[in-house]
Amino acid sequence: MDANTRKTVMRMFTYGLYVVTSRSDTDRGAFLANWLTQCSFEPPLVVVAVEQDAHSLQVLRAAGRFVVNVLESGQREQAGWFGRHSVKVGDKLANRDLHRTPSGQIVLPEALAWLECELRSETPAGDHVLVVAEVSDAGTVRDGTPLQLKETGFKYAG
Template sequence: MNMLSNISDDAELRRLFGRFPTGVTTLCAMVDGQPVGMTASAFVAVSLKPQLVSVCIKRGSGTWRQLRAQKRLGISFLSHGHSGVARQLAQKTGDRFLGLDYETTPDGALFLANATAWLECSVEQEIPAGDHDIVLFRLHRATAADNVMPLVFHSSDFHTLAPIHHSSAT
């Protein structure tokens, strides 16, 4: 191991944080009859009782300003085929939902098709944390898809996982 040193610039810190692989989620809802959504990779399961999850969101996000007041939001865990979807929902301009398949609930949560899991949530609390906010969500309903591999973000790019098959000794 090299000697530890102080991190002096944002680019180096971003590279360092990028060495930790994370799943990729979307936060989406219908806002005034239009789909609104964003990607987020800082998802954490927080509590079983009560059922809580969290996502870190950059402070000042215009998309989050639209989503935060909604009664319900959909969190979709993206799957191995969603790298283009993740990029599309992260873009700053244009129709983020062009060509995307999704479903909505009567309360306005929006879920992307072919994800590995879907969570219907409401905002419980926002906690300031540096240049981001930790948003705590209360889980209301959820389901998961079996045998669908996740999309993973690592070293500033998207990857997929493959199961490790262990051979049995004979």
């Protein structure tokens, strides 16, 4: 298989961009996710791919829950802050105005909408872990068009 052809084809897949946030009793984390999708109607489940060595994966495990924050078209800068360039930044949520779900999880005020999810299972998948979670709460903040990976020019596929 030609690696460049594979990369070209895999970059044709459509991806949204989401900020996943989580807060445990002792820590909190946030990361940019594009490999995220609904995987069941009943119960309502989502699956997100998280890098194996990500700090946020440890926070997700400790908390047992997380929030998917849906970004709006045009929020490239906000997405970039939670992406790779800030991967080694300490607390990416420091000095930010944050909202909370009824259970205390973190919602970004700039998000269009959010889903709170309870961890159900994990599956190793290459250099990532597939986290399956059940949607336990949801909220909309305002109307808008969700941010897509292609719009940003970011490359995270292939």
